[in-house]
Amino acid sequence: MGYCYLNGRFLSEEESRISCLDRGFLYGDGLFETLPAYRGVPFLLDRHFRRLEKSCEALRLIPPNEKELKDIVRKLLEMNGIECGYIRVTLTRGKHLGDLSLTVPDSPTILVVAREYAGYPERYYLDGIRVGMSNIRRNPDSPLSRLKTLNYLESLMARSEATEREAEEVLLLNTKGKVAEASTANIFWACGDKVYTPSEECGVLPGIVRGWVLEKAGERGLETEVGEFPLSHLEKAEEIFLTNSLMGIMPVRQFRGRDLTAECPGPITRMLMEIYNKELSSLGR
Amino acid sequence: MGYCYLNGRFLSEEESRISCLDRGFLYGDGLFETLPAYRGVPFLLDRHFRRLEKSCEALRLIPPNEKELKDIVRKLLEMNGIECGYIRVTLTRGKHLGDLSLTVPDSPTILVVAREYAGYPERYYLDGIRVGMSNIRRNPDSPLSRLKTLNYLESLMARSEATEREAEEVLLLNTKGKVAEASTANIFWACGDKVYTPSEECGVLPGIVRGWVLEKAGERGLETEVGEFPLSHLEKAEEIFLTNSLMGIMPVRQFRGRDLTAECPGPITRMLMEIYNKELSSLGR
Numbered sequence: 001m002g003y004c005y006l007n008g009r010f011l012s013e014e015e016s017r018i019s020c021l022d023r024g025f026l027y028g029d030g031l032f033e034t035l036p037a038y039r040g041v042p043f044l045l046d047r048h049f050r051r052l053e054k055s056c057e058a059l060r061l062i063p064p065n066e067k068e069l070k071d072i073v074r075k076l077l078e079m080n081g082i083e084c085g086y087i088r089v090t091l092t093r094g095k096h097l098g099d100l101s102l103t104v105p106d107s108p109t110i111l112v113v114a115r116e117y118a119g120y121p122e123r124y125y126l127d128g129i130r131v132g133m134s135n136i137r138r139n140p141d142s143p144l145s146r147l148k149t150l151n152y153l154e155s156l157m158a159r160s161e162a163t164e165r166e167a168e169e170v171l172l173l174n175t176k177g178k179v180a181e182a183s184t185a186n187i188f189w190a191c192g193d194k195v196y197t198p199s200e201e202c203g204v205l206p207g208i209v210r211g212w213v214l215e216k217a218g219e220r221g222l223e224t225e226v227g228e229f230p231l232s233h234l235e236k237a238e239e240i241f242l243t244n245s246l247m248g249i250m251p252v253r254q255f256r257g258r259d260l261t262a263e264c265p266g267p268i269t270r271m272l273m274e275i276y277n278k279e280l281s282s283l284g285r
Numbered sequence: 286m287g288y289c290y291l292n293g294r295f296l297s298e299e300e301s302r303i304s305c306l307d308r309g310f311l312y313g314d315g316l317f318e319t320l321p322a323y324r325g326v327p328f329l330l331d332r333h334f335r336r337l338e339k340s341c342e343a344l345r346l347i348p349p350n351e352k353e354l355k356d357i358v359r360k361l362l363e364m365n366g367i368e369c370g371y372i373r374v375t376l377t378r379g380k381h382l383g384d385l386s387l388t389v390p391d392s393p394t395i396l397v398v399a400r401e402y403a404g405y406p407e408r409y410y411l412d413g414i415r416v417g418m419s420n421i422r423r424n425p426d427s428p429l430s431r432l433k434t435l436n437y438l439e440s441l442m443a444r445s446e447a448t449e450r451e452a453e454e455v456l457l458l459n460t461k462g463k464v465a466e467a468s469t470a471n472i473f474w475a476c477g478d479k480v481y482t483p484s485e486e487c488g489v490l491p492g493i494v495r496g497w498v499l500e501k502a503g504e505r506g507l508e509t510e511v512g513e514f515p516l517s518h519l520e521k522a523e524e525i526f527l528t529n530s531l532m533g534i535m536p537v538r539q540f541r542g543r544d545l546t547a548e549c550p551g552p553i554t555r556m557l558m559e560i561y562n563k564e565l566s567s568l569g570r
Binding site for chain 2: 004006013018019020021022024028029032059090100101113135136140141142151152156157159175176
């Protein structure tokens with residue numbers, strides 16, 4: 001294990017400790033961001049910082065200084081000699097002072113971890129993954145569904161259902177029965193030349209790669225629709241793919257135990273994967 | 286600050302640290318229990334242990350040894366010289382090993398904290414508190430709504446709405462629009478001789494005092510109904526009270542900005558408060 005950054009100091013990960021009274025630990029009272037790095041350069045860091053900043057507002061947390069955080073990330077990647085890896089930034093309200101209220105903290109806790117990471121297996125991108133259905137539903141009536149908080153256990157529980165479904169991921173509907181997202185990824189699908197994804201109002205995380213895909217699809221002249229969709233709409237899809245910051249764009253070959261009829265990855269998924277990989281592999285050049 | 290117990294050792298709270306790679310910190314992957322102590326004796330510890338044990342099963346965590354945990358709790362109360370206080374037991378999956386799955390941990394983290402605690406203001410029990418409505422809704426379609434996990438931020442966010450409503454607590458409906466619970470307490474109400482509370486299926490925590498109240502009410506010949514209720518049912522209540530392990534039984538005098546028409550605490554609430562206080566104050570005699 002390499003170095004991490006914790007509250008102003010670079011320490012070995014092994015040694016780094018937080019107070020057991022940290023509100024991140026006691027209540028999940030904090031946020032995190034995860035992003036990949038390639039050739040030692042973080043990918044889409046600006047966008048991650050913007051989301052962190054926005055989420056801080058919702059939770060009454062103070063975001064770290066932008067320049068300082070970026071310097072820390074770059075320094076950690078260098079110290080740990082990371083070529084291909086990931087970064088996780090964790091921000092909490094700091095030490096619990098006996099009061100449950102969400103007051104602006106005097107001393108927030110900030111932890112930055114950077115590690116080598118080989119990524120998802122290559123064959124997933126070549127052949128696509130299988131997605132089953134989760135029994136858990138996302139809650140659009142909770143602000144937490146739209147924030148990347150330390151309350152991540154529901155996602156982990158949903159994720160653990162994938163194995164039982166003989167799948168790599170699961171889809172969660174929301175409590176209204178509409179399509180929401182995968183346990184740790186956003187979902188997109190294509191019919192004809194149009195690309196669909198659930199809106200934030202469905203109770204989904206505004207994923208960074210999700211935002212990136214919507215932008216790139218628009219630039220390439222693809223029509224996109226962000227809204228509320230029944231499961232039957234998704235079931236008519238010719239292509240399905242998932243996105244998150246560590247998987248990038250992941251083609252889906254099987255949904256609810258049935259193979260998609262068209263080729264996988266389909267032409268739209270392939271095009272977006274190519275643009276994504278091109279941007280990623282241009283880093284550090 | 287006094288001593289706490291962390292992974293086999295009694296340490297000063299100030300010094301006690303956990304790895305910043307603990308899954309409790311990174312993902313809220315853990316459980317907790319909070320209970321009061323009176324004259325140095327923990328209240329309803331057996332029931333808390335049973336719930337912890339049951340929740341461990343749902344999360345694939347190993348519960349601590351019952352006798353050991355009880356000894357730790359008693360020893361901490363003694364070491365810290367606590368007469369009237371609270372205990373918090375926190376259990377997590379331990380250090381993150383790079384895999385998101387909910388595997389049974391080799392080295393779970395266990396933290397026990399015991400502190401002096403004066404309790405809620407006396408006047409709350411004499412006059413009752415005010416309860417407003419939360420904008421957040423509980424999710425009966427998530428297993429988390431029925432487990433006391435470290436994913437507690439939604440409750441804290443709901444709780445922070447109370448101040449805006451000029452109230453001490455807020456009521457959350459569930460995503461189906463039925464009555465669920467307060468931000469950090471269960472809700473009960475009475476009409477005639479009957480006592481009502483939402484069922485677990487509504488997406489509420491099976492509170493320890495909630496279970497205790499249902500038992501005692503039954504023993505006293507009060508009819509109880511545990512089920513799914515619309516808000517209109519609660520609005521016809523003659524008495525309302527909240528329960529949690531630290532507040533015990535809390536009368537409500539005002540709901541949604543309107544005073545309850547009958548006296549507060551009403552006769553049923555008062556009777557249950559008396560039994561509760563009698564049990565609590567018999568501890569350590």
